[in-house]
Amino acid sequence: MTKKLVLIDGNSIIYRAFFALPLLNNDKGVYTNAVYGFTTMLLRILEEKKPTHMLVAFDAGKTTFRHSTYKEYKGGRQKTPPELSEQFPLVKELLKAFNIRHYELEQYEADDIIGTLAKQGKENNFEVEVISGDKDMLQLVSDKVTVNVTKKGISEVEAYTPDYLLEKMEITPEQIIELKALMGDNSDNIPGVPGVGEKTATKLFKQYETIDNLYEHLDEVSGKKLKENLTNHKEDAFMSRELATINCDSPIEVSINDLSYEGYPNQEVATIFKDLGFQSLLSRVTTDEMAEETKEELEDLDYTIVEQVHSDMFTGEEALVIEMLSDSYHTAPIEGIGIVNDNQAYFIPTEVALDSIEFKKWAEDPVKKKIVFDAKQSVVALLKKGIHLKGVTFDVLLASYLLNPSENNHDIPSIAHRLGFRTVQYDEEVYGKGAKMKVPKQEALADHIVRKTDVLRKLENKMDDELQEYELYSLLKELEMPLALILAEMEHTGVLVDVPRLEEMGTELKKRLEEVEQEIYVLAGEQFNINSPKQLGPILFEKLGLPVIKKTKTGYSTAADVLEQLEPQHDIISKILLYRQLGKLQSTYIEGLLKVVDKETSKIHTRYNQALTQTGRLSSIDPNLQNIPIRIEEGRKIRQAFVPSENDWIMFAADYSQIELRVLAHIANDEKLIAAFKNGEDIHTQTAMEVFHVGKDEVTSNMRRQAKAVNFGIVYGISDFGLSQSLGITRKEAKKFIERYLESYPGVKAYMDDIVQEAKHKGYVTTLMNRRRYLPEITSRNFNLRSFAERTAMNTPIQGTAADIIKKAMIDLRKKLLEENMQARLLLQVHDELILEAPKEELEKLKEIVPAMMENTVELNVPLKADYAFGNSWYDAK
Incomplete structure (x- = not known):
């Protein structure tokens, strides 16, 4: 059997994972993005490389034997962000769970440990695989040692063999050290020779092979400046070579025989994955036996498998789960139904429920209270079966989304585990994942569905308190939940396609x-x-x-x-x-x-993501109707295919005019912006007048175009670089443009400064309706992460409030249509636009009602304005 030694550069991979992935927290508030990235790579290495021996090497500290040669070695490095520092112990815990040895040695670097073990491996006829993000390691490449260098963060690696290195960089492994001697390395503060880059160094080594030979033939080198630099920095070149050389004879206290690897204990790895909150990785380490063991660990739950639904099953306050295994709930089958109340827990097979008049009567009774997970999905699933679910009083999905908008996993088990309820298995443990996914036998299915239903009641109690504490209760009850029911009807109705x-x-x-x-x-x-x-x-x-x-x-x-x-x-x-x-x-x-x-x-039934974006905006999938390109006529024409579903009906579309700029004027309380909107001025012309210091008649179309770009750029947190790209001007000009804009609108400048400080103080920002967005990166020492968080702090209250306003407008409009007993119905929501279909005879009434509802849904310091159009297709309603 081939012996394979895998050596991982721990520091390098963890650093890369940290900066490649957004900051993630588990339910304990601990940062885990670097651990997660490292873990995904580790699992891939174990699956692909199948090592027989393995070690992860770490740097022991800041001081190494190289500092005695050059005190400034690695001197320019920024301090490790605390968000990253706290993840190193977690990685080491993880390695312990995987039964993988890790090692560090005072005065030596991870490179030296790996170099020494790679040499041992080569001498003992091992196949050696090195994994690192550092190209310094390429000096170790040989017929027995392959160095895998990460790229695109950590998602891909490039495998370097001697042949590939020669093809790619036109040098040998030994010349990697020579290359560093001349080029230096900014990240390690290795000086090298000024003015010598990779291209020049490679060219020199093709001719002279080593720096010793190069300096022996220095007179032959062409280029006055190059020769001068090489002469003046000869000592730096030789010192740089010494600093860049990996010590392959380090006094390590481990040998290859200590690194035998026979695989990991699934149970221990699964346990640490659960603690870290890595639910998406669980299925990769969970065996069928483990799933059964986990199930056996759960406390017994008494429930009844219902053969016939009776009215006395219901108390009037039930938790309900409509179980579907696919997100595509318009077409996916219902696998079973769970109902739990204070008296009893029930599993109702799908056909039993759908054939029951008593179930339909209970489901459609608005007085009977129901706690659900994903009201929209539940309503749509039952509407397809002729049952209109009513009486929903709490939606656990939407509550979880409002409390944790940055969280990706909002399924019932994940929410339950985050809040400390370990009474239910993860779906992957019961159903499997991907190609292995299947519905288990009825007993296992029933047990899982009932457990999920039972935990909904516990979650409601806990989440109710948190929603009240964070002032999110009314946002859930008065905005998101009523909207979910409207979206469900819109999805079920669909839009007719010609x-x-x-x-x-x-x-x-x-x-x-x-x-x-x-x-x-x-x-x-x-x-x-x-x-x-x-x-x-x-x-x-x-x-x-x-x-x-x-x-x-x-x-x-x-x-x-x-x-x-x-x-x-x-x-x-x-x-x-x-x-x-x-x-x-x-x-x-x-x-x-x-x-x-x-x-x-012949209808399209798009699905709206209501619990996805951190700003609160809706998005749509299968298909994404919000992304149909309308900047070119051929794209706009696609809307011709969306037509009314009844004869003598029309399509009616209404959209908000510059809603985000109006929200900005209100939030910033900027006098000039407010006055411009109140006086009905063209805001882009007004901004051009302010920024260019010209009269209204002097504003050119190009001035207005530039003003428009900066107006909307401010809303989306644009940088001078972003503005320079969109306007085709220099970054310096763009910076001056933004400065003039902020001088013209001092209220906006004050808002931007204040909101960033507020975010740093609180850790989050809110919309006018109190939707929160958490910004843990706002105090990061990493400039890019901090800058992104600052821009997000500025634009989230604007975008989020605009999103909340159109949601409220949909609720108000739906209520008004019912009050007026109109047939008109909402079909689609696309960005700031609402699309309805209605009988032609209702047109005049729609012209009054729709803009009135949209413009008066909230009260701001500036008027909201909604424009409308209508026609025989969505295209005509423009």
């Missing part, structure tokens, strides 16, 4: 694509694969001679941002950009929409 018209558009688009394709060939002077960057690059940058803006590892970059910069220089660029847009419309939207049309009803 399938022949959509297919016709597909044909038209295909024809237009072919026309643009031919136009590109004429401009290029030859035919080629437009979708291939390898073929497109040479056409643009060699044949047509356009300036090269960016190169990739495989050649010229033809990414969208590159092409947009080149657009003014050649007619072919705009054609290529149009070709790509049309291609996406054809594949993603025409073909994509046709795939999700219900074959029987």
